[in-house]
Amino acid sequence: MxxxxxxxxxxxxxxxxxxxxxxxxxxxxxxxVDDGGNSARQSRETNCRTFQA
Ligand code: SF4
Incomplete structure (x- = not known):
C-alpha cells in the first residue's frame, strides 16, 4: 500500500x-459536489470521486 x-x-x-x-x-x-456543478453550501454536499469499494 x-x-x-x-x-x-x-x-x-x-x-x-x-x-x-x-x-x-x-x-x-x-x-x-454531490449534484454536479461546482458550488456546495455544506461539507455534506461534497463527495470523494476517487472512492472505490
Ligand atoms: S480513502 Fe477513499 S474515500 Fe477516502 S479520501 Fe481516499 S479515495 Fe476518497
Missing part, C-alpha cells in the same frame, strides 16, 4: 484506498 496523503483524514473504511478508518493512501483524490 502506498503512503497516506498528508493532511487528508478519511473515515470511509470500505474504500480500497482507506487505511485503518483514518487515512487515504490514494496517490491523489478528486472531490466533487
Amino acid at each position: 502506498s503512503h497516506a496523503l498528508q493532511g487528508v483524514k478519511c473515515t470511509v473504511k470500505n474504500c480500497k484506498f482507506n487505511d485503518n478508518g483514518t487515512l487515504c493512501t490514494a496517490s491523489a483524490i478528486e472531490v466533487n
Whole structure:
C-alpha cells in the first residue's frame, strides 16, 4: 500500500484506498459536489470521486 496523503483524514473504511478508518493512501483524490456543478453550501454536499469499494 502506498503512503497516506498528508493532511487528508478519511473515515470511509470500505474504500480500497482507506487505511485503518483514518487515512487515504490514494496517490491523489478528486472531490466533487454531490449534484454536479461546482458550488456546495455544506461539507455534506461534497463527495470523494476517487472512492472505490
Ligand atoms: S479515495 Fe476518497 S474515500 Fe477513499 S480513502 Fe481516499 S479520501 Fe477516502
